[in-house]
Amino acid sequence: MTDTFLVIGAGYAGSVMARELAEAGHRVLVIERRPHIAGNAYDEPDAHGVLVHRYGPHIFHTNGERIFEYLSRFTQWRPYEHRVRSVVDGVRYPFPINRDTLNQLYGLELDEASAADFFERVREPREPVSTSEDVVLNSVGRDLYEKFFLNYTRKQWGLEPSQLKAGVAARIPVRTNTDDRYFTDNFQAMPKHGYTKMFEAMLDHPNISVELGVDFTEVRNRIKARHIVYTGPIDAYFDYRYGHLPYRSLSFEHEHLTDTERFQETGTVNYPNDHAYTRITEFKHLTGQQHTGTSIVREYPQAQGEPYYPVPRAENEALFKRYQALAEQESGVTFVGRLAQYRYYNMDQVVGAALAAAKRLIGTGS
Incomplete structure (x- = not known):
């Protein structure tokens, strides 16, 4: 040895x-x-034959061509661009916030320039920008902060946004165009046969x-x-x-819905203000799998358990x-x-x- x-x-x-x-x-x-x-990226067919991510959704995206090419040695890819909706007062809005979010939420007809003007009017300038609360208020102002970010952060981290470093919120962009993709990286794809198969090859x-x-x-x-x-x-x-x-941990509630081909219109739907869970992910969006039923997972943040998020x-x-x-x-x-x-x-x-x-x-x- x-x-x-x-x-x-x-x-x-x-x-x-x-x-x-x-x-x-x-x-x-x-x-x-x-x-x-395969660590937290582990996936496997559930009892109904639907490929699921046991530890919550893992969406691969990168701007690093070298990293994408490296992993390509161990897997083929399925192109996939992740989209998310966020539920506010029972209505699903594009998230991250973009121009369509503003127009739908406030009954407006903004173009790109007027969307930028809107953000400039409502933002609360912060100096220095040192916390997650600072980041969001400095970017989109109080109302959007309270509707989309405040309670989600409280659930996810068990802390106020003002208690978290700026980098947490800085991961989430705000857009004046209508791009509703969650990520904009050059390479966005899912391992064609799943993450576990990719790790087996590695x-x-x-x-x-x-x-x-x-x-x-x-x-x-x-x-x-x-x-x-x-x-x-x-x-x-x-x-x-x-x-x-x-560390912040999660518990996962997996569910299979028989004879339901589609449960939701996008891969993930966030619930910032309702329920104990933060989001629901439907795996068939991610994998492209065909099946008469569908499998979903609800994520419940918690203080104890497997260490997921520093x-x-x-x-x-x-x-x-x-x-x-x-x-x-x-x-x-x-x-x-x-x-x-x-x-x-x-x-x-x-x-x-x-x-x-x-x-x-x-x-x-x-």
Whole structure:
């Protein structure tokens, strides 16, 4: 085992690292706590034969041609541009907010220039823009903030927008045109046969071994490896020496609707002001699958459970920096991924971080 690289986690970060190390001629053992590969991107047919994402919708999009080409080695693609509606007072509006949203909501007939003038009139200038509340008020003003953002944020994060860093809201654009796509990246597509199949191909290499249902905390003192690639929560690696890093979790309510070909008009519908869940996703929009029924998932944010989203607040970043300092002193270990780097990464960003980390690691000959 001493010549083997040990990778903790079979999600994006771990699988990309494993593949790169294997192609560089190294033997790699991947251990994964869950009974499956692909991390939170894991998908599988449900009991009715509909391909579903077990941990909520994963929509691939990137402006990175290099990253798209890299993943294209392991999958064919199905073009897909994600669209979202947001329900306000029982009516579904295009989201992110665009000109059609304004015209429909306020009974207006704005063109692009007058939509820009509208935003300029209603916005509440903030200086400096340091919180998510600042971002939204500075962009679209009080009414749109309260209708579309305020309560959604409260549900999603369990915090006020004024308690979250600006970057959370900055991820959501506001448009003066009628583009109702959720993302505008150059590359938008779904793996043709699903994410799990893509990960299977990525990990299919003679130098890679995978063991599922193995918890690193239970074997870390028994396994000797040349180098460890760790993609789990960084605070867990150090046995929570400085306390737990805050994460936001989710619970998922999957449901199959028999003899219902379409449940909603877009892949996802947000419910900012109603219900305990934040959104409903219908998977057949994402996959293009044909089926007489349809499968949906409702997402319920919660404080406890699997760590999904690092909570972006200044005090949490300060705590992470303390753990990062420990990580930098830890010889023979590479920390990479959303949990190990405490970053709100998109999928393509995790792939990019893993490719960069693998290049550094291979270059050092560790």
